[in-house]
Amino acid sequence: MTLKPVVNDPQGLAVTQGLHALGYSEVLESRVGKHIQLTxxxxxxxxxxxxxxxxxxxxxxxxxxxxxxxxxxxxxx
Amino acid sequence: MTLKPVVNDPQGLAVTQGLHALGYSEVLESRVGKHIQLTxxxxxxxxxxxxxxxxxxxxxxxxxxxxxxxxxxxxxx
Structure with a gap:
């Protein structure tokens, strides 16, 4: 499950900022979604x-x- | 990102119960994790x-x- 591209993703923004703070300046964008594994x-x-x-x-x-x-x-x- | 198999997953349990309530009795287990897309x-x-x-x-x-x-x-x- 991923957020549609037009939907704001504050969690993804936090991930991007966290990665930048650790020096991973090559990261342009992060989008956070859900991964569900069904058996x-x-x-x-x-x-x-x-x-x-x-x-x-x-x-x-x-x-x-x-x-x-x-x-x-x-x-x- | 997925929870390790030994870790309890209440969110996955809720998904399983929700699916059973809708009649999807073939679902044995659900595990909920995160999906992060980095650009x-x-x-x-x-x-x-x-x-x-x-x-x-x-x-x-x-x-x-x-x-x-x-x-x-x-x-x-």
């Missing part, structure tokens, strides 16, 4: 992907201010 | 990777409770 059962990757997309739309992602991306991998891989 | 200048990928690893160790990641992984990509790709 779930599904008959195949495609059905897992379609369920996860639905979960993102219905609960995990605030579509007004956030975008989401996800990857499906088999457990243990 | 920075570097002479090549390798030097970018070594700087980012240093930033993670020094500021971004709390090594006591968190693990980190990162990928380096050229801007626009």
């Amino acid at each position: 779930l059962t599904a008959s195949d990757r495609q059905s897992a992907a379609s369920r996860v997309e639905e979960m993102c739309r219905r609960l995990l992602c605030n579509g007004v201010i956030e975008d989401f991306h996800f990857q499906v991998a088999e457990a243990g891989t | 920075l200048t570097a002479s090549d990928r390798q030097s970018a990777a070594s700087r980012v690893e240093e930033m993670c160790r020094r500021l971004l990641c709390n090594g006591v409770i968190e693990d980190f992984h990162f990928q380096v990509a050229e801007a626009g790709t």
